Amino acid sequence: MNKLEFLRRKRHDTLFNDDGLINIENTDIPDRFIKYLIDIFTTLIDIEWRWNLLIFFSGFVLTWLVFAVYFFLLCYLHGDLNETVKSDWTPCAENVQSFSAAVLFSIETMSTIGYGYRYVTESCPGAYIGVLVQSVIGAALQFALAGLVVAKIRRAKKRSITVIFSQYACVTKEDLNLRLVIRVGDIRKSDVIGAHARGFLIRKAFSKRGEPIPVQYFSVDFQSEGGGNILFLPWPTYIIHVINDQSPLYMFSKDDIEHENFELVVILEGVASTLGKTFQARKSYHPYEIKWGHRLSPLDVTTDSQERHIVDYEYFNDTFPVDTPECSAQELEGKGEGSSRSSSPKPSSNRRRSSCFEQLSIFRHRRSITDTGLGADFEDDDDENDDDDGVHSEPSVASEK
Structure with missing residues (x-):
């Protein structure tokens, strides 16, 4: 088993899974159950549907049984179950002669299906008081169930499924x-309002004293193709992180990326226009999922007979290699390690650095990395400079397609 396959199989040990959900379980929390009960509404919304249905089913059944016992004891104490009662005797509830009949009477009361064969009389105040209390409790349970169903359905939790990352x-x-x-x-036609992206570089580290730091994270800023923060999601677009002296990847070269142990968590936030709710779509990248010296392949865009733009997602995850220096951004700028910010993470090992300047002469500078037809597509900055250098780049894989 090679290293890449081993890392893929070990992905379940990471902080985030393939769907961007947090792979963390908290244990040994004092008074955890009580804290959940205090915020019962949020707890009911967060738990899965099967637990909601079990809780409400149990609530209804328990209420029926409690009031069935109440009505049965009321009739028993009133003497309605005595077979030798007089013909002019008025019971608390007509035709309630057993516990089964009391259960049916309780269900009829709480479900408000109407009385026919069994009904309460005015001879026992406790009977109609019990009917009033059970009716109120039944209405409250029904309203709570209806409100919970609406709240869970209106959540934008599943909206993130249709937002896909490369x-x-x-x-x-x-x-x-x-x-x-x-x-x-975004594969849906409904808009995402105010969509923007941010990220975190998470890794394990050690303090200056040599003590392990379980989670050390650094903020990663992303921007759109135009340099702003708002993304235009109806069209497949790029989110870009510039690796400069403010970036946590400033000191990482290609060799460092391949050998480091970290996670890059990308979070896209926005408001679903159909629901008016804020949602998050998350994606976790590991070192073997970061390709140094590659570009994402262009997508095929056509126009149909109704003048609609048809975007083909077949090559959404495909990449092709391009000439890129293999050294870090810090070395590319010609700065030493002493010039870096102390808050920037450093590679865990001191491997031999490849020379950036040996590779700069064969690198083609581009004006834009867009591939959707909304901007320039892989054009040279200065053709004359390329001719002077005597460098003639071969056509890319994307152009051959």
Whole structure:
């Protein structure tokens, strides 16, 4: 088993799973159950449907049985169950001569299906008081169940499923900077209002004293293709992280990325226009899912007879290699380790660094990394400079397609 396959099988040990859900279980929390009961409404919304149905089914059944016992004892104490009662005797509830009949009478009262064969009389105040109390409790349970169902359905939790991320994140050089590029798309036609992305680089580390730090995280800023924060999701777009001196990846080279143990968590937030609710779509990338020196393949865009743009997602996760320096952004700028920020993470091992300047002469500078036809598509910054250098790049895989 190679290293890549081993890492893929060990993915269940990471902080986030394939769906972006947190893979963390908290234990030994004092008064955990009481804290959940205090915020019972949030607890009922967060738990799964089967537990909601079990709780309400148990609530209804328990209420029926409690009031059935109440009515049965009331009739027993009143003497309605005595077979030698007089013909002019008025019972508390007509035709309630057994516990089974009391259960049926309780169900009829709580479900408000109407009385026919069994009904209460005015001879026992406790009987009609019990009917009033049970009716109120039954209405409250029904309203609570209806409200919970509406609240769970209106949640935008499942809205994130239709927001998809590219399987791989690519590191390439653009506008004299290394950039981390991820493609996102929304397969629904309904808009996502105010969509923006952010991320965290999470890894295990050690303090200066040598003590292990279970989770050390650094903020990763993402921007759209145009440089702003708001994303245009009706069209597949890129979210871009510029690897500069403010980036947690500033000191990482290609070799460091391949050998480090970390997770890059990307979070896309927005408001679902159909529900008016905020939702999050999350994706976790591991080192073997970050391709250094690759670009995401262009998507085929056509126009049908109704003048609609047809975007083909067949190559959504495909990448192709491009010339990219293999050194870190810090080395690319010609800065030493002493010039880096102390808050930036450093690679765990000191491996031999490849020379950036040996690779710069064969790198083609691009004006845009967009591939959707909304901007420039892989054009050279200066053809004359390329001719002077005597460098003639071969056509990319995407153009051959």
